Amino acid sequence: MTLDDRKKKILLAIIKTYLETGEPVGSRTISKIEGLSLSSATIRNEMADLVEMGYIIQPHTSAGRIPSDKGYRFYVDQLMAEKEEDIAERERHTDEMQSMLVEKADKMERLLQQVARSLSANTNYAAMISAPRYNVNRLKFIQLSRMEENRIVAVIVLEGNMIKNQIIDIEEPIDDETLLALNMLLNTTLNGMAIEDINLSIISKMKQKAGEQAGIISEVIDAVAASIREDDEDLEIYTSGANNIFKYPELADNEKASGIISAFEEKKQLTDLVYETLSHSDERGIQVYIGEESPVENMKDCSVVTATYELDEGIHGTIGIIGPKRMDYDKVLSTIKNLTAELDKMFKKN
Amino acid sequence: MTLDDRKKKILLAIIKTYLETGEPVGSRTISKIEGLSLSSATIRNEMADLVEMGYIIQPHTSAGRIPSDKGYRFYVDQLMAEKEEDIAERERHTDEMQSMLVEKADKMERLLQQVARSLSANTNYAAMISAPRYNVNRLKFIQLSRMEENRIVAVIVLEGNMIKNQIIDIEEPIDDETLLALNMLLNTTLNGMAIEDINLSIISKMKQKAGEQAGIISEVIDAVAASIREDDEDLEIYTSGANNIFKYPELADNEKASGIISAFEEKKQLTDLVYETLSHSDERGIQVYIGEESPVENMKDCSVVTATYELDEGIHGTIGIIGPKRMDYDKVLSTIKNLTAELDKMFKKN
DNA sequence: TGTTAGCACTCGACTCGTTAGAGTGCTAAC
DNA sequence: GTTAGCACTCTAACGAGTCGAGTGCTAACA
Numbered sequence: 001m002t003l004d005d006r007k008k009k010i011l012l013a014i015i016k017t018y019l020e021t022g023e024p025v026g027s028r029t030i031s032k033i034e035g036l037s038l039s040s041a042t043i044r045n046e047m048a049d050l051v052e053m054g055y056i057i058q059p060h061t062s063a064g065r066i067p068s069d070k071g072y073r074f075y076v077d078q079l080m081a082e083k084e085e086d087i088a089e090r091e092r093h094t095d096e097m098q099s100m101l102v103e104k105a106d107k108m109e110r111l112l113q114q115v116a117r118s119l120s121a122n123t124n125y126a127a128m129i130s131a132p133r134y135n136v137n138r139l140k141f142i143q144l145s146r147m148e149e150n151r152i153v154a155v156i157v158l159e160g161n162m163i164k165n166q167i168i169d170i171e172e173p174i175d176d177e178t179l180l181a182l183n184m185l186l187n188t189t190l191n192g193m194a195i196e197d198i199n200l201s202i203i204s205k206m207k208q209k210a211g212e213q214a215g216i217i218s219e220v221i222d223a224v225a226a227s228i229r230e231d232d233e234d235l236e237i238y239t240s241g242a243n244n245i246f247k248y249p250e251l252a253d254n255e256k257a258s259g260i261i262s263a264f265e266e267k268k269q270l271t272d273l274v275y276e277t278l279s280h281s282d283e284r285g286i287q288v289y290i291g292e293e294s295p296v297e298n299m300k301d302c303s304v305v306t307a308t309y310e311l312d313e314g315i316h317g318t319i320g321i322i323g324p325k326r327m328d329y330d331k332v333l334s335t336i337k338n339l340t341a342e343l344d345k346m347f348k349k350n
Numbered sequence: 351m352t353l354d355d356r357k358k359k360i361l362l363a364i365i366k367t368y369l370e371t372g373e374p375v376g377s378r379t380i381s382k383i384e385g386l387s388l389s390s391a392t393i394r395n396e397m398a399d400l401v402e403m404g405y406i407i408q409p410h411t412s413a414g415r416i417p418s419d420k421g422y423r424f425y426v427d428q429l430m431a432e433k434e435e436d437i438a439e440r441e442r443h444t445d446e447m448q449s450m451l452v453e454k455a456d457k458m459e460r461l462l463q464q465v466a467r468s469l470s471a472n473t474n475y476a477a478m479i480s481a482p483r484y485n486v487n488r489l490k491f492i493q494l495s496r497m498e499e500n501r502i503v504a505v506i507v508l509e510g511n512m513i514k515n516q517i518i519d520i521e522e523p524i525d526d527e528t529l530l531a532l533n534m535l536l537n538t539t540l541n542g543m544a545i546e547d548i549n550l551s552i553i554s555k556m557k558q559k560a561g562e563q564a565g566i567i568s569e570v571i572d573a574v575a576a577s578i579r580e581d582d583e584d585l586e587i588y589t590s591g592a593n594n595i596f597k598y599p600e601l602a603d604n605e606k607a608s609g610i611i612s613a614f615e616e617k618k619q620l621t622d623l624v625y626e627t628l629s630h631s632d633e634r635g636i637q638v639y640i641g642e643e644s645p646v647e648n649m650k651d652c653s654v655v656t657a658t659y660e661l662d663e664g665i666h667g668t669i670g671i672i673g674p675k676r677m678d679y680d681k682v683l684s685t686i687k688n689l690t691a692e693l694d695k696m697f698k699k700n
Numbered sequence: 701t702g703t704t705a706g707c708a709c710t711c712g713a714c715t716c717g718t719t720a721g722a723g724t725g726c727t728a729a730c
Numbered sequence: 731g732t733t734a735g736c737a738c739t740c741t742a743a744c745g746a747g748t749c750g751a752g753t754g755c756t757a758a759c760a
Binding site (some may be wrong): 701705706707708709710713714715718721723724725726729730 | 731732733734735736737738739740741742743744745746747748749750751752753754755756757758759760
Binding site (some may be wrong): 146157161163241252254259262264268 | 490491493495497503505507510513516517589590591592593596602604605607608609611612614615616
């Protein structure tokens with residue numbers, strides 16, 4: 001059986017109606033709404049086919065139909081194809097976006113938290129945003145300072161003004177002069193380098209140059225590397241509106257809600273989601289996971305829409321919206337598309 | 351009517367039974383369990399009195415009784431008085447605590463997250479822990495470094511090795527020498543001072559010393575002060591096990607759960623809780639808020655147990671456990687008491 | 701051959717009455 | 731002051747009955 005044009009139209013009508021009402025839709029409803037005027041009986045026949053083909057489901061014999069994951073997938077693909085063509089799309093939604101007003105914040109964390117909040121408030125779904133990923137980032141500046149007798153603090157500034165600190169305990173005290181020299185050495189050698197490119201050969205070269213301070217320099221470099229790597233593991237993630245899930249009965253029962261909440265709290269699973277997204281990001285950067293498609297176990301009953309934004313050349317972060325499968329994909333896609341654009345613009349300007 | 355000895359015994363029996371079963375307890379149950387052997391009819395009479403006095407509630411005419419907030423309050427006060435006397439208490443529970451094993455973490459944040467996790471896992475309630483409060487803290491070390499032409503980064507280390515960063519944009523470029531001088535000036539003047547004690551007179555004295563750099567120094571000091579103050583507003587708080595609330599049906603309905611979850615996510619309300627706790631901490635440092643007593647609006651249906659721990663002289667943080675009113679107060683109090691002791695010990699050693 | 705009207709059928713949601721059981725409150729006796 | 735006894739109350743659980751939405755099928759129609 002093939003999905004001919006009429007079937008497509010009916011399927012889309014069913015899904016759209018369901019998205020609006022949240023209740024199983026019957027043949028009568030479709031026959032009335034539809035442009036192509038067909039009787040409910042005809043619709044029923046087609047619906048039976050669609051069930052057989054797996055696009056829709058009937059919860060029980062005498063109920064209407066609801067979209068299956070496959071049905072949603074069809075709808076979303078359709079939607080995204082449309083958007084692709086419709087370049088003026090962005091304009092059309094611009095006015096809505098005004099209200100999103102991401103206040104400019106001096107601190108990155110503030111900004112990200114702000115974004116998450118505004119996303120969840122605008123969409124009525126749960127939202128998350130990850131801080132830009134460091135390990136594709138470049139070192140901008142390193143500063144070692146003595147804090148105590150044999151304890152120094154390393155301040156590491158990355159491109160994009162991400163700052164990280166690391167306290168380093170050193171074996172033997174270090175004098176001011178050496179410290180200064182070390183600072184010089186570190187900065188001249190490492191500035192502008194991508195973290196991943198700092199390899200053994202460079203380190204050994206530095207050790208050579210450091211001469212008698214070789215011991216200390218390796219201690220310091222190890223600590224710096226560890227600090228960056230460690231942070232990479234547990235990515236900073238900001239969330240907002242997790243409680244929005246209670247607005248959707250199909251997610252609000254104890255077990256499901258508990259799973260989703262714990263995913264939001266533990267962050268671990270969100271981190272996985274971010275990595276998944278970053279590794280699969282296509283040209284548009286937007287991805288939609290429907291139900292079982294979700295890479296996060298606890299979100300198998302949700303739909304997850306993610307997008308990447310660009311802080312700077314090659315430095316990406318991830319935005320995510322988590323809601324029920326019957327989410328307003330159209331609105332979410334527009335919102336998220338505009339937001340990433342806005343973020344990109346903001347960062348580029350900086 | 352007075353709460354005589356027999357009434358007390360009956361009340362305690364009712365509460366204990368309710369804590370175990372979670373269901374309204376009837377006169378028959380008490381008459382059987384109780385050491386003082388009285389018939390159910392007698393118990394009934396006493397129970398009627400207890401209802402009148404407000405210690406217990408009957409959900410409806412032909413149901414058993416459940417404790418009221420006032421009843422819980424009586425129980426908890428009793429319990430805490432007992433504990434006070436029983437100094438060997440701590441020993442008795444020590445073995446349970448072994449399993450809590452707070453792994454030593456190098457980073458404070460890791461440690462705190464760890465503690466929260468272990469608390470929630472051990473108690474089956476939701477747990478939170480706040481990072482130690484800064485504003486009673488002392489400056490240990492300030493380091494200004496030039497990052498770009500007219501942008502410097504200030505690294506502020508506080509007693510207890512809390513590190514904060516602040517990027518400062520300055521009007522006009524600053525040369526190395528001036529920067530060095532500024533660093534000297536800042537450190538010699540401010541080191542060891544409590545943040546709150548940095549007042550106008552000190553600042554103006556510094557400006558005087560700075561001479562022509564007066565402009566820059568006030569910029570810097572303002573920025574430093576702002577950085578510390580700002581961070582004080584949104585205290586770092588780590589949470590774990592928020593989804594535990596779903597284990598208790600009386601908290602798991604949509605509305606209540608949503609409120610609690612949002613309190614956990616937004617952190618704002620937890621921050622209030624921390625301040626409330628810190629300002630009211632008595633000699634023991636442990637506080638129990640039952641139902642309506644809670645300073646957090648969204649937790650009026652919960653009980654909240656908080657305690658302060660000491661990072662260093664005068665630097666406190668707060669631990670909190672949030673659960674249903676029928677929580678196992680005995681266990682929670684023991685757990686939290688041991689944990690704070692453990693934390694205190696760990697920090698003192700450092 | 702595709703479309704449609706008509707109709708019997710299905711099934712969940714809701715209502716209502718019944719029952720069982722737990723627990724009370726009161727009274728009268730000890 | 732305590733207790734046995736008993737009528738009473740209220741909820742939870744169950745089942746029967748009803749309603750309505752929606753289906754699936756059949757037969758007629760274009």
